Amino acid sequence: MPFAVPVVDIGAYVQQDGTPEQRAIVAAAIDEACRTVGFIQVIGHGVPTALTNGLAEAIDEFFGLNLQVKKAYRTPPEVNRGYTAPKSESLSLSLGYESSSRMKDFFEAFNVGLAKSDFPNLSVDSKHYPENVWPSTEHAPMFKHRVQSYFVEAGRVARTMTRIFADALSLPPDFFEAHTDHSIDVLRMNNYALPEGTEVRLDGKDDLMGMGAHTDFGIVTVLWADQVRGLQVLDAQGSWHDVSPTRGALLINLGDLTARWTNERWTSTLHRVKPPILENGTVERRRSAAYFHDGNAEALITTIPSTIAEGQAPLYDPITVGDHIAAKLGGSRAGRRNEAGRETQRVLAATG
Ligand SMILES: O=C(O)CCC(=O)C(=O)O
Numbered sequence: 001m002p003f004a005v006p007v008v009d010i011g012a013y014v015q016q017d018g019t020p021e022q023r024a025i026v027a028a029a030i031d032e033a034c035r036t037v038g039f040i041q042v043i044g045h046g047v048p049t050a051l052t053n054g055l056a057e058a059i060d061e062f063f064g065l066n067l068q069v070k071k072a073y074r075t076p077p078e079v080n081r082g083y084t085a086p087k088s089e090s091l092s093l094s095l096g097y098e099s100s101s102r103m104k105d106f107f108e109a110f111n112v113g114l115a116k117s118d119f120p121n122l123s124v125d126s127k128h129y130p131e132n133v134w135p136s137t138e139h140a141p142m143f144k145h146r147v148q149s150y151f152v153e154a155g156r157v158a159r160t161m162t163r164i165f166a167d168a169l170s171l172p173p174d175f176f177e178a179h180t181d182h183s184i185d186v187l188r189m190n191n192y193a194l195p196e197g198t199e200v201r202l203d204g205k206d207d208l209m210g211m212g213a214h215t216d217f218g219i220v221t222v223l224w225a226d227q228v229r230g231l232q233v234l235d236a237q238g239s240w241h242d243v244s245p246t247r248g249a250l251l252i253n254l255g256d257l258t259a260r261w262t263n264e265r266w267t268s269t270l271h272r273v274k275p276p277i278l279e280n281g282t283v284e285r286r287r288s289a290a291y292f293h294d295g296n297a298e299a300l301i302t303t304i305p306s307t308i309a310e311g312q313a314p315l316y317d318p319i320t321v322g323d324h325i326a327a328k329l330g331g332s333r334a335g336r337r338n339e340a341g342r343e344t345q346r347v348l349a350a351t352g
């Protein structure tokens with residue numbers, strides 16, 4: 001069967017008047033997609049086009065600044081906020097393998113997320129909920145407002161997805177909410193453009209990587225991307241496939257915590273970004289924004305008993321969201337290898 005990322009209209013869950021029958025159809029389609037591909041294109045999500053256009057403009061506004069200006073918005077590696085310059089992160093290290101292009105992912109990024117000050121009545125640890133660093137209005141006048149507007153909507157879509165997940169897994173409707181009322185949520189805006197003057201080999205033998213192969217770390221990711229090629233996902237047979245969203249669709253993919261919860265009934269699909277090399281030896285610029293819905297830092301993720309198939313044992317030990325995310329970020333941002341044997345084997349076995 002040719003590889004495809006299924007398109008699912010989630011309108012029945014977004015609109016108040018969706019009937020139980022309509023919702024059951026959506027939940028079944030999501031279950032199927034989560035078992036097989038682990039990536040979904042959702043439509044009917046209710047995010048206005050004006051908002052995603054605004055996000056794209058905000059991304060252009062910030063990344064269009066001079067590198068020295070952008071670098072003023074960096075934070076230490078253990079603080080997942082602000083700017084990260086090209087070639088300062090390595091997503092493959094979040095999986096625990098050293099690719100030959102160690103710390104060479106050429107994406108640059110800007111991270112914003114929920115902070116301790118967003119939860120004044122809770123004593124959350126600022127290690128997992130650091131305060132945001134925003135570009136000044138002098139440098140990027142529209143950025144903060146547009147990014148905040150999109151952040152709220154992406155969070156709503158992520159939560160809608162978890163309500164569908166609960167139905168698809170026959171869990172109580174509030175199963176996910178019980179682990180996500182102060183979820184570690186982060187929006188990472190990515191810009192893929194080679195720094196000026198970078199030489200690219202046109203024979204394709206460069207192992208130039210926009211973003212190295214990785215799985216996302218949390219529960220579910222809502223991924224907005226423009227339509228420039230570059231994103232590739234790994235199928236169950238070990239081949240990479242190009243994915244670009246159909247107009248108006250948001251991509252949804254599952255993170256490791258959902259794979260752990262469901263004993264891998266559902267998959268956190270490996271993906272990477274290799275933007276196309278143009279004939280003049282430059283790379284076609286590409287933009288994306290990944291909203292990571294990761295769960296409460298202290299929530300314990302334990303295999304859901306009903307997802308353990310007959311004769312199977314739990315594949316993972318329980319872990320807190322905070323410990324899992326910290327170990328993963330220690331790989332990608334701080335250059336420490338993370339141990340994640342199962343996914344590493346899949347990347348190393350993959351072709352292409
Ligand atoms: O740029 C993309 O399409 C993917 C980005 C991604 O995988 C991520 O930020 O985790």
Ligand SMILES: [Fe+2]
Binds near residue numbers: 216290
């Ligand atoms: Fe990702």
